[in-house]
Amino acid sequence: MDKITYRIKRFDGTREWFQEYTFPYEKNKTVLWGLIKIRDEQDPTLNFTSACRSAICGSCGVRVNGNAALACKTSLDELLEIYQTSTLTIEPLSNYRVIRDLVVDWEPKLERMKEVKPWLIASEEKDLSLGFIQSEEEFHKISNPTDCILCGCCVSECTQHSTNSQGFYEPFIFTKSYRFTIDSRDNAPSQHLTPSLEKGGLWKCVRCMQCVTKCPKGVRPADHISGLRKESMGLGHQQNKGARHAYAFYDDIRKTGRLNEMTLPLKTEGLTKTLSRRIPLALRLLRKGKLNPLHFPRPVQGIEGVRKIYRLVQKEERS
């Protein structure tokens, strides 16, 4: 291959179009290298943001062939190998308002991030001039979430946020919420957590793991969402659909080793809601022979093994 083509989505404030740029291939280069080459040598009107070119400032998140990536650390050779093509489509991150070309608007995201109070709330009695004692183990808990560089790659590909942006936080906001909820130096975990539960749609994550696989820094927002769910139940938020749904799974599996889909909606939504909402669906399922109301699942073979796992996990958690 001796040439590469970028097909770049442009936007000038009113008009949107795709524009192609071709330049000579070089080995061991990054997506950002190509963008800079185009801007320096072909078209000074092409706009994108970049700064550190070493994957720490979070400026250069873009979409390459439909996948969010940090342009500075994404190897061209790898992409050309994966896609078996010399043409790459480059677009701004999804789920952001575009300002110009590949430049997106961060302000609304950060306004929203403020809801989880993304700052340390120390005890008022604490003498702050002395600093804190925090164990190495406690530090390790906040190490992964504090790797977040606010690049927005997780937001761009989040399945839930893409269809429900108002009802579901950007994944990095959950990461912030989690980080302060569990920081041993923080004295007000529920102030960071409750907004995720009440406004952020904490239980709506579908665990597609896009946020984890797209994160250029190895941050795991989906795990932080799980962590927040667990913390929320620990803080007494057990009477919501999400928590009841989780408990239904937990109980069913312990009891029989499999899920009882007949009782799942009852346990999750309660009798009234199930009756008013689920009856038509249940009837349709019955008609197709996909639901048997007379079936009460017996414990699966090897149920003792399942229960042993439960006991082991409980023991692990206690220690």
Add this chain to the structure above:
Amino acid sequence: MLNFDVVIVGGGGAGMRAALEASKEPDLNVVVLSKTFPTRSHTGAAQGGINAALAYKDPTDSIEKHFLDTVKGSDFLGDQDAIEFFVSNLPECILELDSFGVPFSRDEKGRIAQRPFGGASSPRTCYSADKTGHVILHTLYEQCLKQGVKFLNEWFLLELVVENEEFQGLVAMDMRSGEIHAINAKSVVIATGGFGRMYWNRTTNAFNMTGDGTAACFEAGIPVKDPEFVQFHPTGLASTGVLMSEASRGEGGYLINKDGERFMSRYAPEKMELGPRDLVSRAIETEIKEGRGIGQGINAYVLLDLRHLGEKKILERLPQIRQLAIDFENLDPIKEPIPIRPSCHYMMGGIHVTDFRTSSTPVQGVHAAGECACVSIHGANRLGGNSMADIIVFGKYAGLGAIISAKNRAPGDPTKVEKRTRYWQEHFAAMRQKTTGNKVVTIRDTMAETMWYNVGIFRIEKEMVHALHVINQLLEDYQDCCIGDTSQYYNMAFIHYIETGNLLKLAKAVAMGAIARTESRGSHAREDYPERDDRNFLKHTLITKTNGQYKLDYLPATITKYQPEERRY
């Protein structure tokens, strides 16, 4: 016309630390103006750590030892009263960061962990793995959100309006709308970072480290102090200049040449790899020059070997370094040594600060902190771990200084600021329409190449005079540029045109200061004057622009306690 009491230009560590301090004053209207979104600032790229004599790791460490190390590191050019103030304030400032929520790595007693660093007689560099700057930057941003600090993000400083040595206000562009605004204020803190991009690709700096604030102050008649002192970091990745933290040597990494020899034994037999940066960079360049490097010319390099540290230590203490080597040099340091070469890293020089307690400049109402400024605490060579320390201490005191100025000063004269605003509006309009002229990128690349080859690690009069000549020519070419973008909105071509102009103005000061200093001190290594000359040069360079001319002056360095002696490591 926008009105504020205090304007802070720059949303990095120094700027946000200043903002936290200034905005504690409820009666003052404070705003931070930043050309990028704050967490994109270059503070985030600092890796290894931040110095403070907390004496956790080494109970024999003390403020006094940190003081002496810094004086010695500066090759005796640092002002000792300022250094003493600096090191004395650090322990408190670090604990303050802890209370802000900075996730520091911890020792076995749960206290902030500390590691050894170059030029330090005790391990006193506090860290968070190898992403210390990143976590400090984000924590400061969080604290600003908590305190409700106002931000004008993606606003670009165009001019500092000063008349009769009094600050009047500033002119800045809202990059998104392309509107150029007059900003009236009582005081300003300049915190715009360094200007290492005058070496364009041979730097560890981010693309936007173009010295906008330093150049604006310089244009407004405030001197640039000690510009010739440019730090070259020993361990930039060979192919891209991306930084490999000093922590890699602090944790025990070796530097080896093509014969597999730990060559530092020739240059710093006692400290070895943990010598100060100026010395280690020269050692590497000498190895390459004398044929013991690998490869040829600008592509030559030596190796940074971490393999003997073992996988566990590398993953725990240097995870980012490892990832950077994998991403940018295509190798895993657990298995292979890393090709490195010195890269321009830090500007010891900058805006002339006259009172370190308030970070004031000679112009009333103008304060400056961080890499854009020169107090001077770093003198001729900064120690690793002292730059984040610098922004935390002097950012804070710049904030306090700006409060004092704002309380004692009336707002500037709006007619003067508006007049300059109209000039910039017309200039922007004209540049958007202009269809012929020199390419900004060509000017920038010529400048960078000229600086790297002629005002680099080793310097000699003839080459530097040649560089000065080229820079002067480029300054002329710059008068007739074509930016090539007619857009009103987010016109990065225009911004880059201004940035390149800023770099050029400062590059000329670097070259002038370097030619005039006929001695070798710290990072300034003259092949034609290899010795330090305390009799003639124990003094700071001051370069001032008046009526378009660069004027050279000197100011004695402040010596309080430690008389200059030979620097040995």
